[in-house]
Amino acid sequence: xxxxxxxxxVKFVPLAAKLGAQKHLAAIRDAFASLMPLIMxxxxxxxxxxIFFVSWGLVANFIGAEHPFILWTTMYIAPIFSAMDAGSLSxxxxxxxxxxxxxxxxxxxxxxxxxGLVTVGCFILCGALSRNNPLVASYxxxxxxxxxxxxxxxxxxxxxxxxxxxVNKGWIIQMPDSxxxxxxxxxAGIIPGFLTIFAFALVYYGFIMLTSMxxxxxxxxxIQATLMQLGQNxxxxxxxxxxxxxxWFFGLHGANLMEAVMAPIYGTLNQLNIQGFQNGIxxxxxxxxxxxxxxxxxxxxxxxxxxxxxTSALVIALLWISKAKEDREVAKYGLGCGLFxxxxxxxxxxxxxxxxxxLIPFVLCQPVMTLVAYYATLSxxxxxxxxxxxxxxxxxxxxxxxxxxxxxxxxxxxxCLLVAIVIYLPFVIAANNAYxxxx
Amino acid sequence: MRKILLICSAGMxxxxxxxxxxxxxxxMEYETEIEAHPISMVKTIGAxxxxxxxxxxxxxxxxxxxxxxxxxxxxxxxxxxxxxxxGKAVIEQVRLLMQD
Numbered sequence: 001x002x003x004x005x006x007x008x009x010v011k012f013v014p015l016a017a018k019l020g021a022q023k024h025l026a027a028i029r030d031a032f033a034s035l036m037p038l039i040m041x042x043x044x045x046x047x048x049x050x051i052f053f054v055s056w057g058l059v060a061n062f063i064g065a066e067h068p069f070i071l072w073t074t075m076y077i078a079p080i081f082s083a084m085d086a087g088s089l090s091x092x093x094x095x096x097x098x099x100x101x102x103x104x105x106x107x108x109x110x111x112x113x114x115x116g117l118v119t120v121g122c123f124i125l126c127g128a129l130s131r132n133n134p135l136v137a138s139y140x141x142x143x144x145x146x147x148x149x150x151x152x153x154x155x156x157x158x159x160x161x162x163x164x165x166x167v168n169k170g171w172i173i174q175m176p177d178s179x180x181x182x183x184x185x186x187x188a189g190i191i192p193g194f195l196t197i198f199a200f201a202l203v204y205y206g207f208i209m210l211t212s213m214x215x216x217x218x219x220x221x222x223i224q225a226t227l228m229q230l231g232q233n234x235x236x237x238x239x240x241x242x243x244x245x246x247x248w249f250f251g252l253h254g255a256n257l258m259e260a261v262m263a264p265i266y267g268t269l270n271q272l273n274i275q276g277f278q279n280g281i282x283x284x285x286x287x288x289x290x291x292x293x294x295x296x297x298x299x300x301x302x303x304x305x306x307x308x309x310x311t312s313a314l315v316i317a318l319l320w321i322s323k324a325k326e327d328r329e330v331a332k333y334g335l336g337c338g339l340f341x342x343x344x345x346x347x348x349x350x351x352x353x354x355x356x357x358x359l360i361p362f363v364l365c366q367p368v369m370t371l372v373a374y375y376a377t378l379s380x381x382x383x384x385x386x387x388x389x390x391x392x393x394x395x396x397x398x399x400x401x402x403x404x405x406x407x408x409x410x411x412x413x414x415x416c417l418l419v420a421i422v423i424y425l426p427f428v429i430a431a432n433n434a435y436x437x438x439x
Numbered sequence: 440m441r442k443i444l445l446i447c448s449a450g451m452x453x454x455x456x457x458x459x460x461x462x463x464x465x466x467m468e469y470e471t472e473i474e475a476h477p478i479s480m481v482k483t484i485g486a487x488x489x490x491x492x493x494x495x496x497x498x499x500x501x502x503x504x505x506x507x508x509x510x511x512x513x514x515x516x517x518x519x520x521x522x523x524x525x526g527k528a529v530i531e532q533v534r535l536l537m538q539d
Contacts, residue, residue: 017499026503030479106482107507251518253496256448256478330522337455344452348495348522392451 005356013250016257023107024157025260031099031156032263038095042088043388045081046274050387050404053078058405085278089271090140093148097123100156101163108164114189115163121193122159122200123152127214136220136288137272139279143216146271150224151216153264155200162199166192225288231265232286234374237294241370245309245363251353254308255299262296270295270388277386277404284377284384291384293377300341300391301398301409302373302416306334307343309362310369312395313420315346317428324435340392357431358424365423369416382409443533444485445475447494456494456516459526469530469539482507490514490533495521512536 019025051058053073055065063069101119105112128143128151140147166172171191175184207215230236240262244254255262269292276291284291306312315338318331327350334346352358376382382399383406389398399413400406443460445453453475464471476484478497481504485491490512493501498515505513514536520528533539 020499021503026500033477033479103479103482248496251495252499253448256497257499333524337452340451342451342455344447344494344496345455345522345524348518349524351518351522353495353518353522 005354005359009250009354013252016247016250016252020252020257023104027100027103027107027157028153028260028263029256030103031096032259032267034099034103035092035095038088038092039388040390042085042090043274045084045088046278047387047389047401049078049081050277051401053081061405082278089274090142090145092145092271093152094120094123094128094144096149097152097156097159100153101160104157104160105163108160110160110164110167111185111189114186114193115160118163118189118193118196119156119159121197123148123155125197125200126151126155126204127216130214131216133217133220137275137279140275146268146275147220148216149264149268149271150227151219159196159200162196163192166195171195227265228269228292229286231269232292232294234371237374238367238370241299241303241366242363245366248308248347249353249359249362251348255304262299266294266296266298270297270385273384273386274388277384284380291386293384294374295385297385297388297391297398297402298373298377299370301385301389301393301395301402302413303366303369304341304391305369305395305413305417305420306338307341307346308366309343309347309352310365310417310420311343311346311352312338313365313417314350314352314358314361314424314428316417317421317424318350321425321428322432322435324432327431327435339394341395342392357427357434361424361427365420368419368423372416372419373412376408376412376415380408382406382412440470440472441533441537441539442487442489443471443473444481444488444491445473445494446478446481446491446500447475447497448478450475450477450480452521453494456521456524456526456529459524460529461526463526463530466527467530469534471530471533485511490537492516492529492533 049057054060055070055074060070098116098120102112102116105115128148131140131142131147137147143151172188173190175187204215207213207218211218240258244258247254247257273291273295281289281291284293286292303310306315311334315331315334318327322328330346330349334343337343337345347353352362373382377384383403385402386404387402389402393401395417396410396413400410403409445457447453457473457475460473478500485508491504491508493515495515495518501513501515516529
């Protein structure tokens, strides 16, 4: 066992670390992280409406959609929160391509603001403002939101490269020293900016000529659906679920490393679910105009119970079984943090990291919980995820809120927790026996 | 006065450590300013700090940050100290690194 761990530590960890520090992947991760204020503003607005103020909301379920309170809030309160959507969730792709251009330039020591703005320009000119799809989500009329995430990602990675290439060639307008630096900086961006936007205009032109579609429409018709279906494939989901704790076992932040994959695919599906639900879509499945069974928040509310590796389950098992004083101390501290899905004290304090006893349950429990929650959602026992809740929302409550009040979802999260406890239990007992023998 | 920046994935777990470090530093009468921030913010704000400390879970950014901030002290916190949220030990690490 120790030999195996050492082998992985020598071969696998440096590779993961290298990938984690790779500039483009880091930029994707940082760009998505910088969208948090937008995502949360929109998410809270949707959550408020879905819980309190609309006729299909949680409160309306209890007091009836015809109740005077609901009729009044639908008329006078809900429109305020609905209006927030246009300035938050509906412009995620626009925000993403700016953030990507900005973060890429920052890591290359170039003018971040100019590069970000030029990237937005390229994104828009590809046709972001014109969406007309009678088949899928016909209520969305542009690509600035979730529908445009992938193109935003591609443009956000390519446009800065062209920009840097021109800057590195030295094709910039030099100003005499007497010109204020801010003005000189703006002038420096002129030629690289022109070339970048011109290059994308050529791409736009090429697509129109060859396919009679703009880049966005072409991508949506030919690739997006396949990509999303691949994302909903249970094996892709299980692989991610297993890789996260495996990385964590070596002390690397698994979810952070995987975010570059998870955010574009599952984050997009998350937003599509939120928008679909608001527009009256209720069926769950992987087809057109259906709510996806597995999205980004599914991990937060069903799998990361107490943090990656479902350490809440481990902590409960420890407090139940373990006699080791140190372990109990860590578990007690970990229980409090775990309530808000923070578990570094447990992972590094117990430790779980590089501790051969916990390798198997730590890596195994996430995929098993994923299976339970995936099929519970697909079968309709648990409602689909239609709200975004902060990842620090306590376990079970998170599932209840994210599914807009599905009791089945709360029960599924509880069931996942119990399954994880059962997986951890034999290993906690073994650790405790070893401890007793040493005493 | 030492300005210490703690970095982890979301700035959550380092903020737990931050509180313990502030307590320990006060006890030692070692003057510090400590903040915890997510890794995505580092390149924007890193230059304002004397020492950048990475949580062990994001230590894979160490070499990249050393390259970005060649004049700063950049280090990662040991898993043991981090797990115990041992403010005193990390303050001692800072003093050792900064030779205070």
